[in-house]
Amino acid sequence: MRDLSALFDPAAVAIIGASDDPAKWGHAVARQALRAGRRRPVHLINRRGGTVLGRPTARKLAEVGAPVDLVVVAVPEQYFEEAVDDALAQGARAIVGITAGFGETGADGRARQRAIADRVRAAGAALVGPNCLGLVDNTTEVYLASDAFTPGRVAFLSQSGNLALELGLRLTARGLGMSRFVSYGNQADVTLVDLLASCAGHDGTQAIAVYAEDFADGRAFAEAAAATSKPIVLLSAGRGAASARGAASHTGAMTSPADVVAAACRDAGIHQAATVRDLTVLLEALSGVHRATGRRTAVLTDGGGHGSIAADVAEAAGLTVPELSAPLQASLRGRLWGPSAVGNPVDLAGMGEQDPASYPAVVETLIAAPEVDAVLMTGYFGGYSVGGGALGRLELSAAEQLAVAAACGQTPVVVQSMYPESPSCRVLAAAGVPVFGAIEDAARALAAVTPAARTPSVAPLPPAAEPIADGGYFAVRGLLERAGVAFPEAREVWDEDGVRRAAGALAGPYALKAVGLLHKSDAGGVALRVSDAEELAVAFREMRARLGDMPYSVERMAVLDDGVELIAGVRRDPRFGPVLMVGLGGVYAEVLRDVAFALAPVDARRARELLEGLRTAALLHGVRDKSPVDLDAAARTVAALAGVAAAHPEIAEIEINPLLASPDGALALDARVIL
Structure with a gap:
């Protein structure tokens, strides 16, 4: 865990940009910081000199003449880098960057921000922000934000200052308060994950609340949350209208940012809140000492x-x-x-x-x-x-x-x-x-406060496998078959002679697919239950006349009557990595949207839990005159798919649709990959 003691219990503090102007952030932070003046020295820095809040100031940090652990920088953007360099030169171990105008402004701003963060890390220091609203630790009397918060046992890590004010008011009204508040801004150096780990080990914190708009490394956030025993409540933005625009597979089109965040929360044992009021309700419950042993x-x-x-x-x-x-x-x-x-x-x-x-x-x-x-x-x-x-x-x-x-x-x-x-x-x-x-x-x-359905856990990503360059149908079949996924027998064909040779090698009836197309069914590129070689040749001629020259697949037709068609796919999220989706598949996949999500990889036990959690799970256990399907075989197939996707970071989307689950096992009837 990263040492952030200089942030939360510094020996001395300096504020670069301290001001007497109430409209400036340097005024608000200085006013709050001076509340703890008896606990530690608070040095005010103003390039014009004079006094601020009745206190003499230094024009530069070097004029202080004493060690300073923590430096708050609240100056215009054009002076920020100079102030950071001054702080590092004077041996500061932590910097809080209030100043905006960096990573949030575009590519140039991100490049400048990276360069600043590199200098801070090279000096062995820590930077919160830039573009943040400060921090508070009520347990050590560190008051470096614009407002005061009632002391309590809740740590709040937030990308919004106003939400912190509202939560503080609501907690106070409920007899609760905050141990810490950190506005973590652009996360150029100190990340949400670093802060979460610090609060998890903080004796004065009983529960942790998080408001996030950008998780940066969402996977690491979920892993850190799963590793702590303290309750964590998350309020996140961007869960509604945004969707997987441009996704090429059903899995991509059906996986929204909200689904990804919810999956991460379920896996990591994080409580999700929808509003600040909901956040307060959950924090009040989780701040208590009693936990239920069941749901009765x-x-x-x-x-x-x-x-x-x-x-x-x-x-x-x-x-x-x-x-x-x-x-x-x-x-x-x-x-x-x-x-x-x-x-x-x-x-x-x-x-x-x-x-x-x-x-x-x-x-x-x-x-x-x-x-x-x-x-x-x-x-x-x-x-x-x-x-x-x-x-x-x-x-x-x-x-x-x-x-x-x-x-x-x-x-x-x-x-x-x-x-x-x-x-x-x-x-x-x-x-x-x-x-x-x-x-x-x-x-x-x-x-x-009732027990979760499962113990929180986020499986680590496996080492990256040798990258694949061929995203064709038979290439993805081979990749998945090597992982243990079963497919019907098939032959790749390009012409009518190949079709007839395939018919002679395989037992009928047959399925014919235009595997050069991503969405075969939508384009009329699938013919099922073709009875013999002659009918197969006719179907091939008609299909090629409509769709053109491309690879086609002749496959032994699977018996569909006793099975349930599922979909299993993985999409790589830029923040949380590979995310698994399972659900009812075939033509009903996007109509019914009966799906469940988890961070990949998963084992077969977890895959089975996801399948049994579907609304239509009764179909898998047998209804009316149908026998139950082999759920263990289906779960093993789903786990194998998730493992392949997790080991291949070059795979953007991969799916099996349909995955036929039957009493005799599980058979992948189609597969596709987007690299």
């Missing part, structure tokens, strides 16, 4: 409508709301009155109004039950304390009992209330029980 959720309410909606929303979030066992129902009945329902949802049916202590009594019973993994409380609780009076005091007492029960147990409890800011709900929140005003937020939070 007990819903508790004092109103049937709230309970029914909560159960629906919980199941939509991936939780289960099973009927409680007879012994547990009996135990609950012993604590409740006659009208109460105890099946799940557990409905107090008005008893909460008569006796608010029934809430903690039921929660204590539920969290002690081995069959309950989590409790979701929903509805009116909190409303009585708003009005005060005797009932309000009883509810406050019940909230205190409930808070103790939740803290002492190991089962997570999440609350949705119509009155989330009420005194009773504030008692719960202060004790670490998440309280939300919306049931969808409460269910989302609870789902976040």
